[in-house]
Amino acid sequence: MSALALEVRDVIKTFESDSGPINAVDGVSFRVDHGEFVALVGPSGSGKTTMLSILAALLTPSSGQVLIDGQDLARMSETRRVALRREKIGFTFQSNNLIPFLTAAENVEFMLRLNGNLDKAGKMRSRELLARLGLADRLNNLPNQMSGGQQQRVAIARALIHAPTVVLADEPTASLDTERAFQVVRTFSALIHENNRAGIIVTHDLRMVQYCDRVLQMRDGKLVKELSGKPEILALAKGE
Numbered sequence: 001m002s003a004l005a006l007e008v009r010d011v012i013k014t015f016e017s018d019s020g021p022i023n024a025v026d027g028v029s030f031r032v033d034h035g036e037f038v039a040l041v042g043p044s045g046s047g048k049t050t051m052l053s054i055l056a057a058l059l060t061p062s063s064g065q066v067l068i069d070g071q072d073l074a075r076m077s078e079t080r081r082v083a084l085r086r087e088k089i090g091f092t093f094q095s096n097n098l099i100p101f102l103t104a105a106e107n108v109e110f111m112l113r114l115n116g117n118l119d120k121a122g123k124m125r126s127r128e129l130l131a132r133l134g135l136a137d138r139l140n141n142l143p144n145q146m147s148g149g150q151q152q153r154v155a156i157a158r159a160l161i162h163a164p165t166v167v168l169a170d171e172p173t174a175s176l177d178t179e180r181a182f183q184v185v186r187t188f189s190a191l192i193h194e195n196n197r198a199g200i201i202v203t204h205d206l207r208m209v210q211y212c213d214r215v216l217q218m219r220d221g222k223l224v225k226e227l228s229g230k231p232e233i234l235a236l237a238k239g240e
């Protein structure tokens with residue numbers, strides 16, 4: 001695919017609140033290429049989740065554009081947008097939203113089933129991906145038979161299995177201890193790079209940005225800083 005994986009152009013999202021309208025996202029523009037892993041950081045309330053929901057086509061911006069593989073989300077029918085979300089976007093949120101009555105393997109296969117291409121090869125790939133995430137012995141476990149960290153890794157496998165262009169993760173390590181969190185983000189980063197996905201991770205834990213190629217900092221709905229040099233990113237991760 002030659003088009004840019006993701007392009008965000010001057011996006012604004014306004015919510016009505018008791019104290020009047022507020023711009024949760026206030027004129028944000030950026031691009032993410034295939035094979036790039038970007039961290040979106042910033043204080044609570046700075047608009048990160050709102051931004052990610054817009055990228056996932058779960059929320060419509062008040063103005064501005066989002067293009068995935070060069071296609072403008074606003075300039076397509078709702079039917080087409082639903083299909084694009086299913087095929088080209090993978091996401092995982094802080095609460096992992098696994099389906100409680102499906103096993104780990106079935107939760108991952110579910111994305112392929114939705115896209116109408118769950119075949120033998122797809123089942124193999126689901127299992128390989130789960131094994132890669134350290135869950136080879138958990139394939140047949142239900143979510144409530146797994147730890148929070150294991151569930152989070154199943155959710156990551158589910159976000160990647162259907163070969164999406166864009167992979168979005170909102171605080172995927174929030175419920176994990178430090179060592180697990182590092183492990184999850186490191187594997188996530190490796191899978192993004194190996195498979196040429198465009199990855200965006202929202203995290204409040206700056207130590208995690210060491211696995212990212214670029215860091216975008218938000219404040220009050222705006223992008224206030226961008227780091228793309230490895231030394232600067234490592235310094236931020238170390239709290240320097």
Ligand SMILES: Nc1ncnc2c1ncn2[C@@H]1O[C@H](COP(=O)(O)OP(=O)(O)O)[C@@H](O)[C@H]1O
Nearest residue numbers: 015016017024043044045046047048049050051
């Ligand atoms: N559905 C909504 N209705 C009204 N205000 C909202 C809504 N969603 C988010 N906000 C507000 O938008 C701002 C950004 O929120 P959010 O995107 O959740 O930030 P973050 O993920 O960085 O913590 C906050 O002030 C929040 O209260």
Ligand SMILES: [Mg+2]
Nearest residue numbers: 048049050170
């Ligand atoms: Mg949030």
